[in-house]
Amino acid sequence: MSFxxxxxxxxxxxxDKYIVGQTSAKRAVAVALRNRYRRDQLAPEVRAGIIPKNILMIGPT
Structure with a gap:
């Protein structure tokens, strides 16, 4: 299965395989990744009207 x-x-x-805890953050990242991909699939004229949201991830690595 492709990403x-x-x-x-x-x-x-x-x-979940790589990150322990941070449930709400993982959900937010998952939805953002999916939305970003779906936005990229739109026609260019429609895509121009949709502003992507950025996620700032900070903390220990």
């Missing part, structure tokens, strides 16, 4: 076919729930499941 582009993953649902937010499946993205969270993948993140």
């Amino acid at each position: 582009h076919e993953l649902t937010p729930r499946q993205i969270v499941a993948e993140l």
Whole structure:
């Protein structure tokens, strides 16, 4: 399965393999990734009217 076919729930499941805790952050990232991909699939004239939201991730690595 390609990344582009993953649902937010499946993205969270993948993140769960590497990240302990941070449930709400993983959900936010999963939804943002999916929305970013869906926006990229739109026609250019429609895409221009949709402003992507950025996520700032800070903390220890």
